[in-house]
Amino acid sequence: MKYYSLNRKAPSTTFEDAVVRGLAPDKGLYFPESITPLPDSFFETIEHKSNTEIAFEAIKQFVGDEIHEKELKQIIEETLSFEFPIIEFDTSISTLELFHGPTMAFKDVGARFMARCLGYFNKNNSRNITVLVATSGDTGGAVANGFLGVKGVDVVILYPSGKVSDIQEKQLTTLGQNITALEVNGVFDDCQDMVKLAFVDSELISHMQLTSANSINIARWLPQLFYFMFAYKQLKNKYKKIVFSVPSGNFGNICAGMVAQKLGLPIQHFIASNNANNVVTNYLKTKDYNPKASVQTISNAMDVGNPSNFIRIEALYSNNFDNLKNNLSSYSFTDNETRDALSEIYSAYNYIADPHGAVGYLGALRHLENKPNDHVVFLETAHPTKFLDVVEDVIKTKVELPEQIKSVINKKKSSITITDYKDLKRFLLARNNT
């Protein structure tokens, strides 16, 4: 499979090169040159396949022969070593729990897949790779965990100071070894902009091999398409019209879902559920795409003002606004609405959601007002205990901490504060000269 840059000013390249580079030299996101639908028989028999078999069939065209079949299967098997259960609330709404991995957020799958692909490509390379990551909360922890101790790879995580939850901060600042956390005086978009700038800084890239482990990187982004197939597999014999409500920030997850649909997965419609950071909700209303500074909310991992992946969504629809609007709706919800949803989900279904999932639930309800016969799956993208203060305050109940959270909660944070791109560059160059 070849990948082209969405800025169209860099040559097309291989899967390996796109993974190792992260971002194209013209600062564009890489995108597959083609997406070939899987045969109907794949979806007709999907409930008889294991998650590993589904994932292998779904991803193999994107990897091509660049990773041997046996090793690709092994990578997928190791990546998917936990559950992806559907919890049915009633005949209209289900949730797909994506938080059973090591850091309890959906990012674990992409981070683990990418770490293993990079390990595969880097095995005969004596040069160290520096993985740069911007996080609004969850990517940082998942990438730190996925790459911890990987030989030849250094991870540098940029996160907005004071704008991630306490547990998220512990997950990304306490591992040590090859992981360094940089605490940025700014918002997530500042972190993401600095990462993108680093990739086109000729002085930096002459000193080091940089890549990204954000959804910028195709090996972090594409495996997210598995979730939609795992949900379909569990629901296809019960519901005809399956809709996904995806709590969205950087829009990588929902865009991966759209790739699954292009592969032939029968998805009726997508809902991008947003918090107050509502660039896409506004775009679908006004046709005016207007990125703006992000605002802080209780669903902090979605506090993104300039969603990186929206350009990939436009590419999937050949920039045709009407076609996109037929397949995608988007709604935005306030923190008070989110708190009310957390409370309602708890009292009506005895289920403890996290604030991001609660935004997804609200999107599902909004959709069902006009389409009561659809079945909406909202994605539970993180475990509620990652947002303990908010959740316990709303449901007025103590929530038991899972092992994954207990193991970091008392660890000591270690981070370096930076203010701007000059600080980041100085840090990277100094480290590379030692």
Ligand SMILES: Cc1ncc(COP(=O)(O)O)c(C=O)c1O
């Ligand atoms: C818990 C949670 N929900 C939703 C999102 C939004 O996902 P995306 O950035 O792929 O839109 C994130 C961050 O990525 C997240 O960590």
Ligand SMILES: N[C@@H](CCOP(=O)(O)O)C(=O)O
């Ligand atoms: N919400 C993310 C932001 C980065 O998204 P990514 O999918 O591009 O890595 C986070 O939690 O860090």
